[in-house]
Amino acid sequence: MWEKLGVGMFFLVSTVALTFVIIGLSSFMERLYKRNNRNNK
Amino acid sequence: MSNLLQRVSDWVTSTQVYKAIFRHGYEDTPRNRSLTTFSNVLYHLHPVKTRKESIRFRYTWCMGGATLLLFVVLTVTGLLLMFYYVPDTRRAYQDIKDIMNVVSFGSTFRNVHRLAAHGMVLTVWLHMTRVFLTGAYKPPREFNWVVGVILLTLTLVLSWTGYLLPWDQLAFWAVTVGTKMAGDTPLFGVEGPFGRQLGMRQDNDIKFMLLGGTEVGQNTLIRFYVLHCVVLPLVAVVFLVIHYWRVRKDGFSGPL
Amino acid sequence: MELVKGTAPATEKEPEDTIFSWPHLFYVELIAVLVVTAALLFLSLYVGAPLEEEVGRDTTPNPMKAPWYFLGLQELLVFFDPWIAGVTLPALIIIGLMLIPFLDTNPKGSGSYTFSERKLAVSVYAFGLGLWTALIVIGVWFRGLDWSWYWPWNDLHVHKPPIVGLKDLSVIFATKLGISEFLGNTLSYLLVLVYFAVGLIIPVFIFKRFYNRLGIIRYVTTMVLFLIMAGIPVKIALRLIFSIKYVMVTPWFKI
Numbered sequence: 001m002w003e004k005l006g007v008g009m010f011f012l013v014s015t016v017a018l019t020f021v022i023i024g025l026s027s028f029m030e031r032l033y034k035r036n037n038r039n040n041k
Numbered sequence: 042m043s044n045l046l047q048r049v050s051d052w053v054t055s056t057q058v059y060k061a062i063f064r065h066g067y068e069d070t071p072r073n074r075s076l077t078t079f080s081n082v083l084y085h086l087h088p089v090k091t092r093k094e095s096i097r098f099r100y101t102w103c104m105g106g107a108t109l110l111l112f113v114v115l116t117v118t119g120l121l122l123m124f125y126y127v128p129d130t131r132r133a134y135q136d137i138k139d140i141m142n143v144v145s146f147g148s149t150f151r152n153v154h155r156l157a158a159h160g161m162v163l164t165v166w167l168h169m170t171r172v173f174l175t176g177a178y179k180p181p182r183e184f185n186w187v188v189g190v191i192l193l194t195l196t197l198v199l200s201w202t203g204y205l206l207p208w209d210q211l212a213f214w215a216v217t218v219g220t221k222m223a224g225d226t227p228l229f230g231v232e233g234p235f236g237r238q239l240g241m242r243q244d245n246d247i248k249f250m251l252l253g254g255t256e257v258g259q260n261t262l263i264r265f266y267v268l269h270c271v272v273l274p275l276v277a278v279v280f281l282v283i284h285y286w287r288v289r290k291d292g293f294s295g296p297l
Numbered sequence: 298m299e300l301v302k303g304t305a306p307a308t309e310k311e312p313e314d315t316i317f318s319w320p321h322l323f324y325v326e327l328i329a330v331l332v333v334t335a336a337l338l339f340l341s342l343y344v345g346a347p348l349e350e351e352v353g354r355d356t357t358p359n360p361m362k363a364p365w366y367f368l369g370l371q372e373l374l375v376f377f378d379p380w381i382a383g384v385t386l387p388a389l390i391i392i393g394l395m396l397i398p399f400l401d402t403n404p405k406g407s408g409s410y411t412f413s414e415r416k417l418a419v420s421v422y423a424f425g426l427g428l429w430t431a432l433i434v435i436g437v438w439f440r441g442l443d444w445s446w447y448w449p450w451n452d453l454h455v456h457k458p459p460i461v462g463l464k465d466l467s468v469i470f471a472t473k474l475g476i477s478e479f480l481g482n483t484l485s486y487l488l489v490l491v492y493f494a495v496g497l498i499i500p501v502f503i504f505k506r507f508y509n510r511l512g513i514i515r516y517v518t519t520m521v522l523f524l525i526m527a528g529i530p531v532k533i534a535l536r537l538i539f540s541i542k543y544v545m546v547t548p549w550f551k552i
Binding site for chain 3: 134
């Protein structure tokens with residue numbers, strides 16, 4: 001029973017974590033871009 | 042020193058041999074920069090002037106270029122491997138062993154080939170993500186995105202057909218599992234939903250077409266070899282040409 | 298159209314935004330070529346291409362793992378039939394990817410990185426990619442003999458007990474509610490229908506702006522694809538929590 005819970009939690013956590021990693025990447029690139037644009041332009 | 046270099050360069054660029062190959066000089070003028078680009082067969086695939094975004098690593102991650110480079114590396118190493126590999130089930134495995142152990146630099150080429158193949162799947166995936174995150178698929182670039190997805194599919198199929206060629210346990214069973222799924226295709230596979238109703242049998246469904254028979258054997262090997270080495274690369278080149286054409290016509294993306 | 302004096306036939310762009318391909322672009326390309334080729338040659342010294350034993354038709358490797366980029370699909374085979382996991386879902390993924398530019402009507406963010414102006418699009422893409430990557434991660438590191446679940450601390454040479462006691466949803470309905478098999482079956486069909494109906498109808502009223510911007514064709518296409526994609530973790534959860542094998546059973550296919 002605990003095993004199944006562990007497996008389920010792992011599915012959930014890994015999916016959610018990776019989703020947020022990609023969202024975070026998009027947000028990070030946005031901030032990087034704005035900083036660069038302010039410096040260059 | 043620089044005066045000497047300048048005089049040597051002036052002399053070289055005035056010789057007949059130089060002028061025969063390059064139809065322009067080497068001065069650093071805007072006119073000459075343009076001439077360098079559009080009088081060279083490989084360079085003139087690029088525009089003479091390009092948007093600043095296209096050379097910024099922070100914008101592009103260089104993944105599209107990396108993918109193309111890996112494709113070229115795969116072609117070159119693949120051609121070299123083709124000299125030593127015969128797609129005959131009686132000797133394919135031995136040929137791979139010869140490449141790894143007997144042929145000079147054979148193991149290097151095979152390793153580079155395998156690394157570049159997995160690397161290309163990764164760079165294609167990263168390139169798609171980058172294009173998505175920069176919204177470079179929005180109008181007017183929608184069709185180029187579709188061409189890109191087709192290229193993604195071709196990359197995966199190229200990788201899968203190549204996987205069978207070493208004819209080892211990993212290859213054989215990977216293709217067995219894959220073609221079993223083909224047999225389960227709806228409508229076109231004999232084991233899939235509605236397959237039998239549409240007249241699919243063991244000897245005429247899509248699995249049979251892929252395998253050249255009912256099991257993974259010599260027919261399958263030669264089919265996958267031809268697909269992997271000839272058909273799919275040619276199809277990929279056609280779609281690559283369209284892909285670059287669209288980038289030239291729609292312009293490289295960047296803020297308006 | 299007008300004729301202007303300039304050094305390039307640029308449209309929609311200011312001339313200051315462009316640079317000469319020679320030398321800038323070609324230098325960058327050269328550096329990229331050198332770096333990638335060097336990295337490839339260097340890595341090939343340490344990472345060898347594997348070669349297992351020759352083909353043996355009587356022995357299947359256990360576990361038989363596809364290359365890593367297909368492990369996402371192979372992991373799905375645990376929870377869905379081969380025709381779904383191997384054919385339908387991949388086809389829908391490819392078609393769904395191709396449709397993205399035609400379903401995304403947000404004009405913002407074209408040509409620059411932005412999350413704040415494209416929250417929905419980026420989130421949906423991130424969810425799809427995150428799910429795909431999570432399935433690959435599980436397929437690579439958490440599956441062992443007989444495709445059972447192996448934690449990193451489990452012994453990979455010891456077989457794990459097979460999963461038993463999986464029941465179809467219709468059977469669960471029949472036994473728990475005390476109704477006939479036929480009614481249980483109908484109830485399970487209804488449940489799937491309700492899932493899609495709720496998913497399609499509710500956002501029309503809550504996110505009216507979203508619906509109006511897309512129009513009905515784009516809206517239905519987007520929502521159906523999204524509901525199928527979201528249905529994957531839902532089915533996985535139903536399998537893990539309630540031991541449900543199939544949510545819907547027809548004479549021709551089972552989901």
